Amino acid sequence: MPVKSPAKVVAFDCDGVMFDSQEANRAYYNHLLDYCHLPAMLPEQLAYVHMHTVDESLAYLISDDTTRKAAHIYRRQLGYQPFLKFMQMEPGLVPLLETLRPRFKTAVATNRTDTMAQVLADHHIDHLFDLVVCALDVQFPKPHPEALVKVIDHFSVSADEVVYVGDSLVDEIAAKAAGIAFVAYRNPDLNADHHIRHLAEMADLLCPQAI
Numbered sequence: 476m477p478v479k480s481p482a483k484v485v486a487f488d489c490d491g492v493m494f495d496s497q498e499a500n501r502a503y504y505n506h507l508l509d510y511c512h513l514p515a516m517l518p519e520q521l522a523y524v525h526m527h528t529v530d531e532s533l534a535y536l537i538s539d540d541t542t543r544k545a546a547h548i549y550r551r552q553l554g555y556q557p558f559l560k561f562m563q564m565e566p567g568l569v570p571l572l573e574t575l576r577p578r579f580k581t582a583v584a585t586n587r588t589d590t591m592a593q594v595l596a597d598h599h600i601d602h603l604f605d606l607v608v609c610a611l612d613v614q615f616p617k618p619h620p621e622a623l624v625k626v627i628d629h630f631s632v633s634a635d636e637v638v639y640v641g642d643s644l645v646d647e648i649a650a651k652a653a654g655i656a657f658v659a660y661r662n663p664d665l666n667a668d669h670h671i672r673h674l675a676e677m678a679d680l681l682c683p684q685a686i
Contacts (some may be wrong), residue, residue, distance in 0.1 A: 482537075483637070484627075485582070486584045486607040488639075491641075492640050493568055496525070496562050499561035504524050507549065526586065558595050572603040573603070584608045584617070584649075613625065619649065623652075627655070634655045635642075639655050646665075647659070648658070
């Protein structure tokens with residue numbers, strides 16, 4: 476069933492929606508933990524870092540303040556380039572974006588911080604987004620709705636003219652708090668307005684008669 480109200484903006488989460496980044500997250504955080512002489516992540520820790528900012532993730536993974544500060548210093552020197560090879564772009568992402576534009580404005584709303592611009596540029600898709608809101612651009616990251624409110628304000632639209640595609644509970648909470656339609660990607664456990672398993676399904680949801 477198509478989205479009920481006429482959407483003008485489509486916003487996407489990054490990890491788990493635009494990219495399968497689980498292995499990149501695993502490699503990145505395990506590398507930082509190894510640098511700090513700490514054991515590799517457990518499955519529940521991997522699930523946490525998938526949804527949260529790097530500051531929240533390192534606070535969750537490393538309890539000692541001195542060690543955590545050392546990890547932050549090292550990660551800034553390290554950068555994210557060595558881990559991009561582990562990120563797999565979701566099938567259909569580029570065709571979907573090219574189909575949606577320019578009829579719809581496109582945005583990213585993510586809890587990634589200083590890695591988001593690099594991810595988009597290195598995969599040559601930065602030109603396909605009109606706005607990128609990451610954790611550095613807000614005071615409160617998801618599940619707080621601030622990032623999605625920024626999307627609404629930037630495009631001067633109403634909340635019911637924005638659709639957000641996410642895959643986690645923090646995405647669901649943020650979308651509901653912002654008052655925008657939420658499309659759950661490959662996560663049937665979420666309470667969403669729509670559920671999809673393939674990004675190509677977004678075209679039919681948004682405006683099948685025009686796409």
